[in-house]
Amino acid sequence: MTVLLEVVGLSGGYEPVQIFKDVDFAVEDGACAGLFGPNGHGKTTLLRTISGLIDPWSGSIVFDGIQLNTPGERRTRKSRNLNYDLLVRRRMDPKKVARAGLIHVAQGSPLFPELTVAETLSIAPAPARAGGRAVDPDLPFSLFPQLKERRHSKTRFLSGGERQMLAIACGMLAAPRLLILDEPTLGLSPKLRLELASAIHAIRQAGIPIILVDQDVGFLRDLVDTLHVFDHGSISRVLSKAEIPDHETLMADLFGGVH
């Protein structure tokens, strides 16, 4: 299989705080990669960097043969009073990333509160690139029948689960080459989690590669091909499907178990 997304030596964060460092990460075409890690360790920041919302500090991101950024370059600037290192960053353009077919469904996004479901779907991105698969305009409703009843409700009146469904549906309308789902089940009831899990299964069946982030290994284990364990700002190990332990074992491994 060919590598679809390749991240090499990526570092970044919110100036001046570095959040993640030297991340190497690859997703194969057609695969579903899980990203697991505790809260506040930088998963979301990493994904925001990949989709171009914030600029990487160094490293490279290649998606579907396109270099999304060029690494920052260090220069020394001399002035009379002090010499200092100047990091010249190459800016990323989120529009370019989205149009290349990398669709990022952000964590708990409020989307557009005053737009109705139908309006939001109407401005969803057009399928990536010429030659992209044609998308059935009814796809959102076949994936999430619930959205159909809420078609004319404003997004701010939707429940958290419905909003998440809407966000995923918008992403699917773009006929993504790679779908990033950042904690789609955050704060949802077990029933809704199950519903979302089956939708994600359906998306996988359609052959769309996914990066799936979650806090629950059990949830990830059923869906992913490989599990990347993210911890303290870098990927500490990559497990194949067979190697994925259950939630308690992995947590004990990471944080030290109760002996």
Next chain:
Amino acid sequence: MDLQTLVSILESGAALGILYALMAFGLAIVWTTLGIFNFAHGAFIATGAYLAWQFGNAAGFGLGYWAGAILAVLAMFALGVVVQTLLVRPFERHRDIVLLTVITTLAGASIITNLLNVIWGPRMKQIEPALGGEVTVGLVHVRSQELVMVVVVAATLFAIGWFLLRTPLGRSMRAVAQNREAAQLMGLDVRLLYALTFGLAAAVAGLAGVFIGSIRFMSPTMGDDPLQKALVVVILGGVARFTSSIYAAFAVGIIEAFSTYFVGLYWTPAVLFGLMIAVLIIKPEGLFGRRQRSV
């Protein structure tokens, strides 16, 4: 106070209100979408008036009132895009963008006002009205030009409302205003939408200038006073919705008309600003607002 006086106060208040609605719209849409306050809005109003005079007046290119107005509005759209590119876009990712653009748009206003002064001179001008004379409907006497203004402005506001609610481009503009990041992740061209929003605001300010220039007189600083009033309208109304600043504009227009009659012309700004401060203390999100910004 007899009925005749009451009716004419209400009429002049409503005429002011519809003009304020037009001026406040531009400020409000730039604030909700780009998150900045455009101090060059008053200068846009003046520039629109002078361009319409130049295109339309016999002493300029002599194309007539309507051609002058349309060309001025189109030119103002282009000027808006240029101003946004030069004075706002460079600071887009800056953390102090609000403060920086206060300075840059003030600078822009000052440059534009002085250019108007250099090009057209400080002497008062007036755009020849499209229709002269007066119309009487029942108890109301209106200048025909004011009637023209009311009709055109109402049509413009409806057209803009339709554009924002029904067209994909208008919806995208609202989407960017409501959640910039989600819009970026959807691949919307945020830069382009920002430029178009600013251009739309400038074009609408230009239209307001055309009407002010044909009802009152024109001078390079003619936009300063409307800018203040538009600010009061935006704060009173809140920016939760496109329509909230329209209601507030009528409220301000009618309050101004009554205050001019009872309190006097010179104290009217004090009355309005006093009211604005009271609203800021009691209901900071505006009379018709919600605690979030969106269109």
